[in-house]
Amino acid sequence: MNGFEINKILGATTGTLAVFLAIHIVADGVFGASGHHGEKPKLAYSLAIEKKGGEKKEATPLPVLLASADAAKGKRLFGACAACHNIEKGAGPSTGPELHGVIGRDIASKGDFSYAGLAEKKSEKWTWENMDAFLANPKKWAPGTAMALKTRKPEDRAAIMVYLNTQSDTPIELPKVAAAEKPAEAEKPAE
Secondary structure, eight states: OOHHHHHHHHHHHHHHHHHHHHHHHHHHHHHSBOOOTTOOOOBSSOOOOOOSSSOOOOOOOHHHHHHHOOHHHHHHHHHHHTTTOOOSTTOOOSSSOOOTTOTTSBTTOOTTSOOSSOGGGTTSBOOHHHHHHHHHOHHHHSTTOSOOOOOOOHHHHHHHHHHHHHSSSSOOOOOOOOTTTSOOOOOOOOO
8 A cells, every 4th residue: 555545544534533523513503502611501402301200290170270271272172183073063973972062971872983991981971070081091091992192281181171061052060169279369469
């Protein structure tokens, strides 16, 4: 090997290392921390990770969530449900049962649909609590059900339930919010 070939190999190696260094610098600028010169590092993005164990955030009671729920938001969220469920009165079942007037109705009570996983709950009604538990994790609440879509956020479940309640000939009353459950109101200044 002569000197010219050695220079080509060293040049190619140096060039490759320079490209990797440039990629590292750009990636650090886009995704890395910004803590330079004694500043506290700040991530360019963050992921919310639920901690197992430790301190748990106190859950907002269902009556409070329902009282503050927005039916318009529930209608938007119901768009995902509409892929399998009809909401219009008399529309009949689709992949899932018709949901017109479902809140307050007996569970598995529509004769035109075969309810997998809900047969043992036929003696119950779709109460706010039952619907909330079902929407949170259908397969856990009713093993054997075909419904797989989970609604993880309690606020979203409340909005969907309030919307479902508006889609009824006889909407049921929202549960009363106990004084202990009401969110603290800001003190009003004395006049």
